[in-house]
Amino acid sequence: MKLCLRFPSLAVALALASGCIENPVATTVSPMKFGVALEDAEASAAADFAAVKAGVEKAGLFDEKDLFMSIDAVEPSKTDTKSGKWPRVARFEILRKPELKVVVGTFDLEKASVIESREVMDVEPWLTDGELLEDIQRVALADKGVQDELERRGIPRADQERRVRVDPWATGARSPASKHGQRLARCLFFEKSSEGTYYTHPIEGVTALVDLASETVLSIEKDPNLYPVSSRARLLSSEVARAGALRPIESRMPEGVSFTADGNNLSWWKWKMRWSFNAREGLVIHGATFDDADGKPHDVLGRGSISEIAVPYSPSSPTWGWRCAMDEGEYGLGRCSTPLTPGRAIPGYAKTFNCVIADEFGEAAIKEHAVAIYERARGPLWMHNEEWPAETGYAVTPMEQDRELVVCTISTVGNYDYLFEWSFSLSGAVHLRVSLHGILLSCGTGDKSCVECREPAAAGDTLLSRHIVEPNIDAPLHQHLFSVRLDLDVDGEKNSVTEEGGGGADPGKSYYSWSRRTLKTEKDSVREPGASPAFGWRVENSGKTTALGHHPSYRILPHSHGKPVIAAGDPFVEKAWFARHALAVTRLDPAQLYSCGDYVLSESPGGTLETWVADDQPIAGEDVVCWVTLSAVHLPCAEQWPIMAPVTVGVDLVPDDFLSESPTVR
Template sequence: MSTLAPEPVPADAPHPLDPLTAAELATVAKVLRGDARVTEDARFWGVTLDEDHARRAAPGETRRARAVVICPSAHLAYEVGLELGDTPRSTAWRELDVRSPGCSSEEARQAAAACRADPRFQRALALRGIHDVSLVMVDPESIGGFEPPEYKGRRLTWGSVWHRTSEDDNGYARPVQGVVPIIDMESMEILHIEDHGVVPLSQESGVFSTGVVPPRPGLRPLEVVQPEGPSFTVTGQRIDWQGWSVRVGFTHREGLVLHDLTFDAGGKGPRQVIRRAAVNEMYVPYFDTASTQYRKNFFDWGEYGAGPLTNSLALGCDCLGVIHYFDAAVLGGDGVPRVIPNAVCLHEEDDGILWKHHDGRSGRTEVRRSRRLIISAFATVANYDYGFYWSLYQDGSVMLEIKMTGILSATGVAEGEETPYARRVAPNVAVTNHQHFFSVRLDMAVDGPRNRLVEVTAEHETDPELDPYGNAARTVLRPILSEAEGARRTDPSRALHWRVESAEARNRMGEPTAYRVHLENTAVLPVREDSVCARRAPFVGRQLWATAYDPDRRFVAGEYPNQAEPGADGVHKWQEEDRSLDGTDLVLWATVGSHHFPRPEEWPVMPVARARLRLEPDGFFDRNPALDVPPPVSCHAPRPRRRAAPGRYTLRTRTPEGCLYCCTVHR
């Protein structure tokens, strides 16, 4: 069973960090359209709350925002600062390279329609037996690093092409190999149609909707019941649960954002842990020389935006239990605000054993079950679907789990064709080896704003006089004191991890209070250093980056990666300033990575693959902060009462409601 939680408590007043509302987005669009610099054919790529100002603003002070507007007929783009409130107005205009803003869904649909209307595109499809272009799908893809020199200075995209046999068909199962339209995204002109030769289309259906495959028998209901309701409370955008307090935010570029994570152990008062947490960028490079594959390297957040791609979640499907949903608002490329109902899901889950001990002398067992609070959202980027699950635990830990599912991005192959860089998953269909990198931005605030980063490794004792038995190992702590040292690599062979320490607070052992950072899933680019993907995304070459906070350095790959000069901006450039990291406002950029070797079992739809990052208290508390978690109300240890027969005995116990039941156990 899955039900909605009771209505939340309304906040006394909007919080400065609350996400922008649909009304505020409409106001921004109106202000911009009313300015003489904005043309009639204007398009928009996101409006973002000025969070730095929001954190410093006095109560009731007017909120500020930043918007990106594209003026195709003028071949111009602007980043505009705005003040909202009773008299909304623009305050600053910065001209951008017109190629820089990302592509909106509205622009993508225009580009696809332009392709279908182009006679050259239609002729290329006809050579492959496709005559009804209305069933052809075109996904405009970012072209960064592969711009044809003859189109220098244009805002470009290229199209990956797919064919459906009906409106309900899964087009991603039928890649149209060899046809590549090059599109001017300002004029929506089809500049060129590449045709690399006819490859037979797959004739196998990839439809996987309900009813296509007979359902597996024997699956009985599994009900999640919370008869007394959830243990969390929601006030406006703030969540309180089991000592945790957190605010839910949402942005055009990053989607789900968490603000101001604090933990109160034992009612001693809230302590800061993280000021802000979000998946800051997603980079997906493909490793194939095929004509429809070699260009594929996407900054899915910086070139498209997680916010507009966020799903509306369905009760009983995406989350089980007693659910609270947060809606979100985004501004479309056409300047029209859109509300995403149920964009963020909040629910609790049982998580197995939290802690346990059985005393063999007394026979007494103490056990506590773990529960976690999950704040989640799903985004669909064309064929792939990504779930982002932030979990808070009763022992003060935090985990981000990224779930990757959806449909693999395939290429068409001829019978007998070798596929050294891809794996066949169906007749005439192969999937290229590729990777998924997620940069997780963590604005740390462990017991306050002044933090430092320390790298921790296990190393054996090198002095034989100190270690006559050869089994001594030290915990080695290495402070990372400046940005020049802030690009770090993982090393499981040395149990390497990191601590974010308070520069001021100490625990009862006299150590700095701290949180430990673990990256459970990492990957390294298996490509040449001079490749486009290696040059475009240097941040994936390290698993952790550390920088001092700067309100203007918001995104790991730079503010505008679309068609930017590879490597011109981003965390690797900021570090050249070598600012101090010793007791500063510390920002971590953790790179969670997954190398995807495709499997036939992932076709035509992919079972969830997971990648994780964990933060856990490391001297932040003086002892186990979960000692106060009550025992399960249904936790009864049955004891043998009488022998039933050789090899068997009968157990008698009572349910929490007092009902006596018996069962026979075979030994």
């Protein structure tokens, strides 16, 4: 995987060859020198990682048989973020082999010494790239039981290494945790194809549980039925481009971009912010501020990130019932980052950034074109047509075109590609959009057409967990549940969260109204899925007032794609507690970043959102974090095969009496 991380992207190379990249040179940003643009950022990051590795070796915490789970910069406090300071301190996590002990600590890069270290008991860190992409393939295909099952499904032993792709999975939120001394992983099997992705050729009815510590297959889940493996070629090409019916649309900024990017520092319009990138969360937004009419900056978003993604599948058969991926905590959104290609996934004028993470050997791995920043038109920002324009003084209809600044990244986790976009508008709004792309996870079937349509149920409801999308291929019902961590600092750190719902009539005054209630404690803040109030939640600073006497605030407006379906007794919710709740609000603790805990593969993953809420601390007038759950319920259909049209979810942060008038008028 070291080679995979370091090779230039084929997509970027092809785009360069075709001339569709306007500015292909990406700026490399060092994670250990936050906010600094460096000519030698790649070399600087490599030197920092090497210093950490040498320091922990000297301290007796690491030797050549051990693996680094991560090396990340210790983030600054909010005060240091505003002042531009970034401590030269790294946090490291090591898996010591063969005893499989986990050691975490911090390292002072200025003094070249370990500050502190400790062993974390009874936890299992995520699987490394080498384990996922090399070891699992080798161990699984060498097992006689696996070979027998593949041969039963039409693939001779002599051809299996050449024809079979092992798709590696962590054990997931529905499986028992590893016992001490184990490194467990699951295996799916697909037939390789020289004409397209292997995801369209599932070898159905067999999965395996592998212990990578002992390099053995512990068990094989089997379906007694044998299903044909699809042989249909699926080399994707664009029907739109082939047809030639649509003329090109060009998106250009001939005078250059309007934003300024200096390392991780970013300014545009009235916005200023910083961003960072790490192996687990990927893209993180820090310290976003918005200027008032006098040019004074006001705090908006202290830190915004994706905290976890749970992906439970519906079928409960032995080969499917364990499937519930935790895409961030098991694989890492930054680790799974894939290049954003200017002129294709993003406009040709976009500015891209290479980001640096540490691989399992403690060496610098470059994620090319991992983050992109660009401006995007959004149509009219505001407009108004007058009935009698001659009386108003308007020579033309007043109108302002909207645009937004987009900061984005893509993470490809197996068959899914997640496009994460943080956008900042002229009006002061912040939008997080997550677009789901990629290929449906499929399963083999003996059917060649839809049984439910051909033979509808005689009475009552038809219960479906999968849907045919191609002869002999089904796609199962599943969900993507996103836990979004929003540390809002609305005009300061001390905020309260109010719930705003529809109110009844006030006789003689109104036909309808809205109600506002302040959430008092952490337990009081918890809301069930689909229980979002009519007008969202409002984060306000009750210690300040605007010129109109309002408390400055931002409104949280989530947008999901279907209501989550949580079955009683589904074991995944024991780890993904957030999935059962649309909102929870907690007192800020900078160490509380991951709603399902630091170690999602472990029986005791560490502190989770559930345990933090159980503390039931007061939250009114405090520095708080809002945890918002977004759901994408994926009902498969034929039009989503063999490649999906995007499904999009998100959350809007909209200014609400934050200023005294629209920031886009004079």
